[in-house]
Amino acid sequence: MSKNLQVLLASRPTGPxxxxxxxxxxxxxxxxxxxxxxxxxxxxxxxxxxxxxxxASKSYAASVxxxxxMVGGTVGEVVESKHSRFKVGEFVVGSLGWQLYGVSNGEGLxxxxxxxxxxxxxxxxxxxxxxxxxxxxxxxxQPQTGETVVVSAASGxxxxxxxxxxxxxxxxxxxIAGGKAKCEYAVKELGYDACxxxxxxxxxxxxxxxxxxxxxxxxxxxxxPTMDTVFRLLNPFSRVALCGMISDYNLEDPYAVKMMRSLxxxxxxxxxxxxxxxxxxxQRAIRKLGGLVxxxxxxxxxxxxxxxxxxxxxxxxxxxxxxxxxxxxKLV
Amino acid sequence: MSKNLQVLLASRPTGPxxxxxxxxxxxxxxxxxxxxxxxxxxxxxxxxxxxxxxxASKSYAASVxxxxxMVGGTVGEVVESKHSRFKVGEFVVGSLGWQLYGVSNGEGLxxxxxxxxxxxxxxxxxxxxxxxxxxxxxxxxQPQTGETVVVSAASGxxxxxxxxxxxxxxxxxxxIAGGKAKCEYAVKELGYDACxxxxxxxxxxxxxxxxxxxxxxxxxxxxxPTMDTVFRLLNPFSRVALCGMISDYNLEDPYAVKMMRSLxxxxxxxxxxxxxxxxxxxQRAIRKLGGLVxxxxxxxxxxxxxxxxxxxxxxxxxxxxxxxxxxxxKLV
Numbered sequence: 001m002s003k004n005l006q007v008l009l010a011s012r013p014t015g016p017x018x019x020x021x022x023x024x025x026x027x028x029x030x031x032x033x034x035x036x037x038x039x040x041x042x043x044x045x046x047x048x049x050x051x052x053x054x055x056a057s058k059s060y061a062a063s064v065x066x067x068x069x070m071v072g073g074t075v076g077e078v079v080e081s082k083h084s085r086f087k088v089g090e091f092v093v094g095s096l097g098w099q100l101y102g103v104s105n106g107e108g109l110x111x112x113x114x115x116x117x118x119x120x121x122x123x124x125x126x127x128x129x130x131x132x133x134x135x136x137x138x139x140x141x142q143p144q145t146g147e148t149v150v151v152s153a154a155s156g157x158x159x160x161x162x163x164x165x166x167x168x169x170x171x172x173x174x175x176i177a178g179g180k181a182k183c184e185y186a187v188k189e190l191g192y193d194a195c196x197x198x199x200x201x202x203x204x205x206x207x208x209x210x211x212x213x214x215x216x217x218x219x220x221x222x223x224x225p226t227m228d229t230v231f232r233l234l235n236p237f238s239r240v241a242l243c244g245m246i247s248d249y250n251l252e253d254p255y256a257v258k259m260m261r262s263l264x265x266x267x268x269x270x271x272x273x274x275x276x277x278x279x280x281x282x283q284r285a286i287r288k289l290g291g292l293v294x295x296x297x298x299x300x301x302x303x304x305x306x307x308x309x310x311x312x313x314x315x316x317x318x319x320x321x322x323x324x325x326x327x328x329x330k331l332v
Numbered sequence: 333m334s335k336n337l338q339v340l341l342a343s344r345p346t347g348p349x350x351x352x353x354x355x356x357x358x359x360x361x362x363x364x365x366x367x368x369x370x371x372x373x374x375x376x377x378x379x380x381x382x383x384x385x386x387x388a389s390k391s392y393a394a395s396v397x398x399x400x401x402m403v404g405g406t407v408g409e410v411v412e413s414k415h416s417r418f419k420v421g422e423f424v425v426g427s428l429g430w431q432l433y434g435v436s437n438g439e440g441l442x443x444x445x446x447x448x449x450x451x452x453x454x455x456x457x458x459x460x461x462x463x464x465x466x467x468x469x470x471x472x473x474q475p476q477t478g479e480t481v482v483v484s485a486a487s488g489x490x491x492x493x494x495x496x497x498x499x500x501x502x503x504x505x506x507x508i509a510g511g512k513a514k515c516e517y518a519v520k521e522l523g524y525d526a527c528x529x530x531x532x533x534x535x536x537x538x539x540x541x542x543x544x545x546x547x548x549x550x551x552x553x554x555x556x557p558t559m560d561t562v563f564r565l566l567n568p569f570s571r572v573a574l575c576g577m578i579s580d581y582n583l584e585d586p587y588a589v590k591m592m593r594s595l596x597x598x599x600x601x602x603x604x605x606x607x608x609x610x611x612x613x614x615q616r617a618i619r620k621l622g623g624l625v626x627x628x629x630x631x632x633x634x635x636x637x638x639x640x641x642x643x644x645x646x647x648x649x650x651x652x653x654x655x656x657x658x659x660x661x662k663l664v
Binding site for chain 1: 384391392555559568569574575576577580585586587588589590591592593595596597598599600601602603604605606609
């Protein structure tokens, strides 16, 4: 490979994302200038937040401009360095976007140890999604031993970590996921006490049965009707960590939530959050998660797309819940 | 008057409350037994939370049973005492319900000074609504100098205090109220920087103009479309104190909120609360509010209904926003 390959934002979706919103382009491999490094990306992370960056509407971060490289977390190897802090051959995690090569001035670039955990794990369980799970559950929900924690998208990159951390906290962990296979995995592999397949159409009844003591903490990744259903079962003084609303991201008209009154009656604390707001906790979370993964106490699963050209299809699948665990793209 | 008069719950409303849901009854004046006091009620408080107690559905407190006296805060005079802590002629605030006389074992009964502020104020600005405003604004929203605080039902028993406390905190206070008269009162008497008449039909545009720096704190008393509109203007890291949703209380189908995503994108903390959960702050709040009222720094206004027999009509009016300031019933 003597060329760089990039996926650009071709146009802004207003409803569902399609392949037509992306454009693959070949460019020259960039050159590291003074104070920069050139990184060969090995893995690209695909995450729901990227849907927000494709829109022009206000979100917590700036939109990607039309014609720009799509934003995204990457892990790769330094292949050229004019930066005092990095050497050729070191591995780094950063946000170099949907491309095979990227240059960086070192800002936001963190060295990682390829021998501690597999490289791709730095994009998931030992990366942004893992830290998101850690911060949302432990800092915002603060679950107490014996409490019931419900997690939507329970087998996903974030949810899978939340459920396992909830168990480590001595909680009852109840997942919500789409399909029998994900639910079985959540219970048998990740250790959830129960997992409800929302696609079976009996979410309220099954969730009520799985949470005989009601719900004390809710880690929300999906929004929509799932959120409304969980709100009906919240206990007094329960906590909701609002991490994502993926079921809404492709809708032009958002789902409207009927059960707001439960937040009042039950004196619920709901906290919207993104992981970047708590960089003070981020590095500590990553260290702890790395230890848990390398010692085998924390499990994870990946959906791997092969090759950058398949990133758009994989991303569209992620928004539709077709991934199983953390969605990554193998670039090398 | 040699008889007691009571308003009982006659039936449960499913939609709007009507007079038919209440029944007026004459009873013998009860007698204080050992450890009890008999109180002649001077004032009855009417508050939105009472609507919840009329329904059978789960709320934060038990429902009133059919045929029971309606619950409600009262202030009155001890006319008979077999309780070591109370003497005849002392004034007490408590929750003796919609009736002229009530007996109490002293639990929840607090002596008040009729010379510090007018007796009825102990049901409003120096009572439960005042403490609610204090706790919701200062403890849950924690507004900082220079921030913008928006208050719905801005001229009401709770909202009127919130707006004035927000000004004392060095904030920009923007009210939302129904009708020109309430808005004028909010600005000219209570000191709000602006107040939007939601009935004029341009809430979003006018609120946006009145909050050029966005909204940092929202004290929510009404819910419904007002909540949705305010959510659109919330700043990153803003706080919502969810105190009431009066616009929903008479609806069989609650209003569905579209703008939940703003809570995520802006990393909002929303806290549902009721004043009774923070009894640790209650007494301190009451003392401070009493001082502010008696020194003239905190203003309030009352809607007075004359006579217990007019309490149902006044309560129905309160739910429809026909009151102006704190709704009380004069019993003597």
